Amino acid sequence: MAVYSLDSVLQGLKGKDCLTLTDYTPEEIQALIKLAVKLKQEQKAGVKNTALQGKVLAMMFDKPSTRTRVSFAVGMAQLGGQFLELSSKEMQYGRGESLEDTARTLSGYVDAIMIRTFSQQMVEELAKHATVPVINGLTDLYHPCQALADLLTLMEEKGDLSRVKLAYVGDGNNVLHSLMHGAAAVGMTLTIATPKGYEPLPKVWDEIEKVAKQTGAQIQFYYDPMEAVKEADAIYTDVWASMGQEEEKEKRKKDFAEYQVNETLMKQAKADAIFMHCLPAYRGLEVTAEVIDGPQSVVFQQAENRLHAQKALLLSLLG
Numbered sequence: 001m002a003v004y005s006l007d008s009v010l011q012g013l014k015g016k017d018c019l020t021l022t023d024y025t026p027e028e029i030q031a032l033i034k035l036a037v038k039l040k041q042e043q044k045a046g047v048k049n050t051a052l053q054g055k056v057l058a059m060m061f062d063k064p065s066t067r068t069r070v071s072f073a074v075g076m077a078q079l080g081g082q083f084l085e086l087s088s089k090e091m092q093y094g095r096g097e098s099l100e101d102t103a104r105t106l107s108g109y110v111d112a113i114m115i116r117t118f119s120q121q122m123v124e125e126l127a128k129h130a131t132v133p134v135i136n137g138l139t140d141l142y143h144p145c146q147a148l149a150d151l152l153t154l155m156e157e158k159g160d161l162s163r164v165k166l167a168y169v170g171d172g173n174n175v176l177h178s179l180m181h182g183a184a185a186v187g188m189t190l191t192i193a194t195p196k197g198y199e200p201l202p203k204v205w206d207e208i209e210k211v212a213k214q215t216g217a218q219i220q221f222y223y224d225p226m227e228a229v230k231e232a233d234a235i236y237t238d239v240w241a242s243m244g245q246e247e248e249k250e251k252r253k254k255d256f257a258e259y260q261v262n263e264t265l266m267k268q269a270k271a272d273a274i275f276m277h278c279l280p281a282y283r284g285l286e287v288t289a290e291v292i293d294g295p296q297s298v299v300f301q302q303a304e305n306r307l308h309a310q311k312a313l314l315l316s317l318l319g
Helices: 026-044 067-078 099-107 120-129 144-158 174-186 202-215 246-255 299-318
Strands: 056-061 082-087 112-116 134-138 165-169 189-193 218-222 234-237 274-277
Touching: 026 144, 026 174, 026 202, 026 299, 056 067, 067 082, 067 112, 067 134, 067 299, 099 112, 099 120, 112 120, 112 299, 120 134, 134 144, 144 174, 144 234, 144 274, 144 299, 165 174, 174 189, 174 202, 174 218, 202 218, 274 299
Parallel strands: 056 082, 056 112, 112 134, 165 189, 165 234, 189 218, 234 274
Antiparallel strands: none
16 A cells, blocks of 8 residues: 655645646646656556545536546545535535635535636635635636646656657647646747637736746747647647537637648657647547547547546645
């Protein structure tokens, strides 16, 4: 059975929130990834870990979920803890109870709250009034837990993250915003290509500027996807229309037509480049079936790594 004395860097995370990756220092993010590697190795070796025995995680969902729901639930179970699934349809805050009252009430019952919702402001409001850690499971602005899993996958596949060039092609959305945070923290080269009108938010550039200078990260933007992916170690894309943008789907299909990740685009990257996608994916839109189901794809390894990265986060916040 694994007994944990957390890295001294991670000891400082106990009781903290995870609202965006900017909540953490580059050293803390690197330490989380190393812990995730260790936890994954132990899980594969059958080592049991009950470090969170007696701890309870409340999981609040305002959006559909497969990977977030299952990975957090399984993660808590594997660490010896318990979880509760809650939705706005079943809770009083969905009928008008204030978030302040909800946060204070839940804080008396559980040891942490994970929330997957639309508004970043809602997550921040919940964290403001909760007395237990609040974890952002996804908002329209950020997806920090996905970015941790992405960094873990890149480390497994390519080694030293400061030597990796990752190219992101597609929508300047929540996944990209958190990737930018993560890339800046680990000193990575991240090249971005989006159509005009779909660029990452200026505030995210502001958030990463100081960190990138400290770590030596290179975050570069292009409108030309072919230029962005040249000599890349990995190419990453996401859906063109996220949840809540369904009415824009046809317009986005036209706007993003030149941004599909296909075999032609993959050939512009290094010969051993990997393909990444946070899932769910739509074959024939943002990526072809030949790429996502081909030998360069690591999308299911990436999906599995949500479990291990989040276990590292849970252990650090609650351990």
